[in-house]
Amino acid sequence: MIKVSFKGAEHTLEGNTTVRKIIAALGLNPESVLAMRDGKLIVNETFIGKEAEIRLISVVSGG
Amino acid sequence: MGYRCRKCSGDSVINMRQHRLALCEDHFIEWVQKHAAEFIRKHRMLEPEDRVLVAVSGGKDSLSLWSILLDLGYQADGIYIDLGIDRDRDESGYSKRSLQYAVEFAQSVSPRAKLHVLDIKAVYGRSVTEIARGGMGAKRKYCSACGLVKRHELNRMTRELGYAVLATGHNLDDEAAVLMGNSLNWEVEYMARQALVLPASSTGLVKKVKPLARFYEREMAAYAIVRGIPYIMEECPFSEGATSLGYKEVLNSMERKSSGTKLKFYFEFLKAKKKGLLPNYVPPELRLCEKCGEPTGSTGLCAFCRLIERPARPVGVDTLE
Numbered sequence: 001m002i003k004v005s006f007k008g009a010e011h012t013l014e015g016n017t018t019v020r021k022i023i024a025a026l027g028l029n030p031e032s033v034l035a036m037r038d039g040k041l042i043v044n045e046t047f048i049g050k051e052a053e054i055r056l057i058s059v060v061s062g063g
Numbered sequence: 064m065g066y067r068c069r070k071c072s073g074d075s076v077i078n079m080r081q082h083r084l085a086l087c088e089d090h091f092i093e094w095v096q097k098h099a100a101e102f103i104r105k106h107r108m109l110e111p112e113d114r115v116l117v118a119v120s121g122g123k124d125s126l127s128l129w130s131i132l133l134d135l136g137y138q139a140d141g142i143y144i145d146l147g148i149d150r151d152r153d154e155s156g157y158s159k160r161s162l163q164y165a166v167e168f169a170q171s172v173s174p175r176a177k178l179h180v181l182d183i184k185a186v187y188g189r190s191v192t193e194i195a196r197g198g199m200g201a202k203r204k205y206c207s208a209c210g211l212v213k214r215h216e217l218n219r220m221t222r223e224l225g226y227a228v229l230a231t232g233h234n235l236d237d238e239a240a241v242l243m244g245n246s247l248n249w250e251v252e253y254m255a256r257q258a259l260v261l262p263a264s265s266t267g268l269v270k271k272v273k274p275l276a277r278f279y280e281r282e283m284a285a286y287a288i289v290r291g292i293p294y295i296m297e298e299c300p301f302s303e304g305a306t307s308l309g310y311k312e313v314l315n316s317m318e319r320k321s322s323g324t325k326l327k328f329y330f331e332f333l334k335a336k337k338k339g340l341l342p343n344y345v346p347p348e349l350r351l352c353e354k355c356g357e358p359t360g361s362t363g364l365c366a367f368c369r370l371i372e373r374p375a376r377p378v379g380v381d382t383l384e
Contacts, residue, residue, distance in 0.1 A: 031315040034077075034284055041076035041288055043085060045066045059284035060311050061122055061298060062237055 002048055006033075006056040015050035019043070022054060032060050077285045080322035088289045095286050099131050099274055106259050108272035109228055115139040116226035118217050119168075119178065121161030121295045123287040124232030126168050128275055130292055132230065133172055139230070141169060144216055145182040146209060147190025148299060158190075161295045168292060179224065181216060187371055194371055205301040208370060215367035219357055221269040233273040236280035239329045240310040255336070255344035266349040266358040279325065280311075 004011045004022055013025055019035045019042060030044050036055045037048075048054065068075045068087035075085035086094055103109050109132075117129040119141040132139035143165045149156020162180065169178035184190045195208035221229040238257070245253045263270040275283060287294050302308065317324045335341065349358040352365035359365035364372070 029312075029315050029319055031281065031318045032312075034281065034288070036288070041088075041285055043066045043075050043078040045078065057284065057288075057296065059123075059281045060236070060308065060315070061124075061280070062240070062302065062305070062307055062311070 001050070002052045002054060004054045004056060007058065015048060015052065017048055019046045019048060019054070022048065023056065026056070028056065033058055076289060077282065079279070079282065081279070081318075081326050091285065092289060095278065095282065096131060096134055098277060100135050102277045103135075103272075103274050106272075108260055108274055109137060109230075111136070113137065113227040114225065115228050115230050116179075116217075116221045116224065117141045118213075118229060118231045119143050119165045120232070121164035122232070123284045123292075123294045124234050124237075124275060124280075126164065126232075126292050126294050127283050127286045127290070128230060128232040129168065129172075129176070130290055131286075132274070133176055138176075140177050140179065140226070141165060142179040142181065142217065142220055142224075144213055145180060145184070146192075146212065147182075147184045148192055148209075148301065149190070157297070157300055160297070164293055164295050179220065181220060183212060183216070189371070206305065209301070211367055211370060215355075215357060215365070218267075218269055219355070222267060226269070228270045228272055230272050230274055232275055232283075234275045234278050234280045234283050235325060235329055236311055236314065237307075238273070238276050239314055239325045240307045242329060242332055243310045243314060244306060251342060252344070254332070255341045257332075258336075258344075259333070264346070264349060264358065266351065267356075268349070268358050276329075 002013045002015050002017070002022065004013055004026065006026060006028070011026060013022060020030055023030045023033060023035070023044065034057045035042050035044065035046070036057065037052060066075045066078055066085045067073065068090050069084055070090040071087060073087035076088050077091055078085040109115060115132060115137050117125060117132065117139050119125045119129060121143070129139060129141050143162055145162055146158050147156070148158045165178055169176065183194075187194070191209050191212050192205060194212065195205045217229055241257060242254065244250075245257065259273050259276055261268070261271040314325050314328070347360040349360060350362065351357070352359045352368055354364055354368045357365055357367065
């Protein structure tokens, strides 16, 4: 299983997927977030295996 | 096609679809710095000998901007305006947490650069939140007051501290969101005024530049991360529901379907302005405020002085929108 954290919330998803699909599964826009694994940025096309911890970061700010 | 760095085939950390360009950490840093340098030169934002003051908020854009300017060899110091924003009215509020990130970055570049901190409450006796309670309309009064205080104080401090230019961290998404708002409302005068460089005036307005306006917001967040610059990720408590965030959401939805939409929207606007498709912006005749001496289009007091002279309402009479 993949653990995904975003804005303080944790989500568990099925593995063997891509970052883009993880972002879509959480209902987010890939243009509005960045993904990190093991403290490193990864691109949305990266394949994620069965086990991983992914952190999504919102890039949108301002008011 | 894999997503390897186009330059070295290493692991890419970002894929910029609008440029059809994926880059590794090192080549992304090199790309950002190269394009920032070209953008600054092309639009005559800064001269090599200029002393630059960077408006620092503790966020990704302003800290990345400060870092880039220092890496490019500019004499760039930072200024943090402590607005005293705090939803829960405690000492560890949003402004204080943001300040910590600005201080941390300043320490990492000391003694090459220094950070000036202006505490609004210490100078004017009230935080921006408290000032906002004194006047202005209801719904967006906090953001309006905040913007007004920042514009006034950043101009004043840049001039008083002897800097040639004030640099702000507006990215392309910020600019495209402003443009979208102005377009939807047919605010042609505001569109004519929206610029990468605002020149200095003889009445005391300092030169203002936006060196990051060619980069997407996503690129600036990535830059801060790969350069190891810690920044405040939480949002200002007053920004919830802000119109500009709605515009950004719409623009990002369009970008998702058609990459390059934001880039084209903004840069074609700049081209249209250059071609004269918008009326020339004629700045209003400015006078000096009777109280603070800052330039203003009004007679008597400037908007800032009128705002801070309004008596504060007792704490607790209204709540955060």
